[in-house]
Amino acid sequence: MNVPPLIRDALRPLLRRKVVSGLIVVMLALGVGVNTGIFSIFHQVLLEKLPIAQAEQLHALASPGPRQGANSADGTGDDLFVFSYSMWQDLKAIDAPHQGLAGFRNFGANVGFDGQTTSVSGSFVTPNYFEVMDLAPALGRLFRPGEYTEAGEGATVVLAYDHWRREFGADPDVVGRTLIVNGRAMEIIGVAPREFVGVNRFDPTDIFVPITMVSELANMSWRIEPRDNYWIYLIMRLSPEVAPEQIAAILEPRYRTILRERDAPLLNEVSDSWRARFLARGLELHPIGVGMSNVGDVGRTPLTLLLTVTGLVLLVACVNIANLLLAMAISDRGETAVRMALGAGRRKIMLRQLLQLGFLALLGALACVPVAMATLHVVLSLIPDSVSSPLSASLDWRVLATGIGVSLGAMLLAGAAPLLQALGSRPVAAIREQAGRSGGSRFSSRLRSTLVTGQIALALTLLVISGLFIQSLFNVARVDLGMNIDQVVTFSISPARNGYPAERSAMLFAELEQRLDELPGVESATISSVPLLTYNNWGNNVSVEGFEASSDTDTRSNLNVVGPRFFQTLSIPLMAGRSFTEQDTEGRSKVAIVNRAFAEKFDMGDAVIGKRMARATGSGVELDIEIVGLVADARYSTIKDDPPPQFFVPSGQTRGLGGAVFYARTPGDPEALMRAIPPLVAEFDPNLPVENLTTLKRVSRETIIIERLMGTLATLFAALATLLAAAGLFGVLNFSMAQRSNELGLRAALGASPTALKRMMLRHALVLAVTGIVVGTALALLLGRVSAGLLYGISPFEPLISVSAAVILLAVVLVAGWLPARKAASVQPVQALRYE
């Protein structure tokens, strides 16, 4: 091969030092690889645009402020992002310079086709949805603006491309055929384009249906007509030349007029200040070019923090590389000076160095791919399928390009010092060096020490951060849930989606609960309307006997509909009164059980049993429920939040649950019990999908995903950084040991004992370590502040953790310093005679 002499000349020193060059490439690959891996997640969750034209034009509407009526939001966005159907129509009718306003809402659907029923994700969309998205059908047609205006109109389905391929084998004849969606026959009219799965990428849509079908398909409180039924997410496509603020300025006054003229008259019983706040609600536009999902909101801080952490790891790696390059440059110093003496210009020298850096960077970028893939896999394995399945385990070309860029940048950063060193070498230096003067490289030895101090500081920072997250994870894992979640199997079914009427659903629930309880290997089983520890909430405003409430008093309590053996199955202690029984049915008097937090919130004192309450507020509400039991507090929707006030009502006295969760405690193998569930459910209805079949333990683990993610990854990266820093320290001590061997020999000649020399080297290491630890502690405080929101039961400044991190680091430093120190001790004093 004919390599240009310039390149050959530049690469020769690298090839000559295979070990050092290899080390540089490995460290670069590690540093850049973990960054690329984390950045790939970061990119997918926070940066990747929706697969539609001009995605950046999409904006979600939000309206913060008080509301009455039914408010329902999901993982797509907060309460303030949902609007009523009527408000969508009103806002759409306003003449403003935008390219369309559409609405959507995701729902769970049981879909039957060819006698097979599966559980899928559906999306109610307004007919103009696909036009606003600017999408063309892959097959058949999409919904068109203007069609389906009346409630119940539009029994049609558009399939998502992926779903069509997966479930229908990409059959082109699917258009025109019938699909049973939640028990309702619907006609398939088309297939949406490839890759489009709706606006919420973390709840990918399988089927799109007209929003006018909501009452037929969803057993929810969602309705088309009422103005106080808030449940639709609205998205607007802006015109290219119009800023969101301009649109908001046009829409907001009109929006308030609508609130005043159409919504306010429907309000009941509110204070004047509340009404004023209601009428003053603003209208905001949030850019959603990357889609809408609370995964992004929840993930932003941890991912940013992780990227910071990996950035620090890269910095530590860079310092190592800089040190190696510096050492190389120093041992090449004579050669460089000779080159200069022979007439090589600064530009030539610089070009040569840049070629070397570029070559190493390129190799590092190549080698970083497997590291990035491994990092990506670790992260994906740590997060639950529901979050990870929409994420790709392969590296996007944009991410890879970023990796290569970072790699080059890192090499330039690391190469800056050696570059200066080379440029600063003067031809005369070569001759002076040989004249035997010591201290010629004092600047560079200081620089190397400073760099190592920086590394130790960074490693300490990462150790402290990882300590915080481990402690936090430990705290979360150790939380007293108030119940026993071991050995409990859980699953849910949604018969309403298969078109069961309320009566039949209730019967199915009761019978299945009974059969489950009698299943061999089941100790006790129960039904629950709210899935525990999954961020689900169900609340009601309540009235309680003896508790005076004004119109502004917070009278909310969480609610759960449960079977007779709920408390027994979950081991929640009954403190007074009785548990529910099979006799608590529709005909009997209404009963409830409350928890201790409830009793406290409503000032019930000691006399809880026998008091009366109601699931409504206002004057003249009949207190129609008798409280028959008091239970201890147990966690409800999350592990981290304290148990909220809760009341429980018996499933026997509740109609209209569209779906329910089952819990079964087994003394045996939960996996075995899990295998027995689908056949049991199939006995009742083979077309009824079993959903979320798992153990309660696993459910609880998934709710602390952020803690586990941060705990595991921060530790992994801190260990990596510590290792790199140790390697760096070892390298520097070893190098300075080699550089100072003459000086050490002289000291020995003057009477320094081997122990004294060893101590001197170790002291040098310790000084670097202690300085690094001091700086690192300060850095850790800064980074701790950022992570405070992610920590549980621990403050970002925890002296014990800082001290432990310092001790670990000191130990590592001593180990890294030991070998060079031992070498120093074995220096021969006779070397002093040959000191030049």
Place this chain on the structure above:
Amino acid sequence: MTQLIEMTDIRKVFYADEVETHALAGIHLSIDAGEYVAISGPSGCGKSTLLSLIGLLDAPTDGRYRLNGVSVEDINASQRARIRNKEIGFIFQAFNLIGDLNVLENVELPLTYRDGVSKSERRERAMEALKRVGMAHRIRHFPSQLSGGQQQRVAVARALVGEPSVLLADEPTGNLDSKNGEAVMALLAELHAGGVTICMVTHDPRYADFADRQVFVFDGQIVDEETLHKLRQEEEQRLEEQIGQARARRDTIVDHA
């Protein structure tokens, strides 16, 4: 007078790349306290090696060595370091000051390796030594800011500061011009006059004359002056013959061309 140094049949063999070098081949040498001895001989004859054994920088391969009445040929590295620190002061050809330390710190260095010397005492003794060599006005300077002669004077102060039994110097004037070289020699003479024992390696016969006694080393052995002279002449003759032969060969090559 007491015998300070007593070497009997000292041998030193170096092994490098499976080549044995007999640097010292049976040295008998005694030096009395208060003596000024100059060691000379051709390059590579083993002067530095001898000095390093006297100074306990290295251990002999064979032979007996008593320093101040104590057998020191078989002691371990730590013990050697302690004795070196107490009994020996070194002066090197290349001064060997530590560039990162200033003049005062360089002179204090041997005392920092000695137990039971307080910081103030260290400073006091270092200042005293610097005064003796006339460098007390430069204590904050770094070696790179001093001339060669000044550096060597600081090195002498460093050798003196621990009040050793003997000063060992390996070509102390080798890196100096004649004026500075003479000044250093005068300084050593003055110290000797004050009672210091000195053992110095030198090439230069002018400087060797400062000493009470000269020792000649040839091929790892001590010889008397006449023998040295004879051996030297033989060697020169051999060299001349070789050169002559080389010339003759070259001329024939040129003729052939």
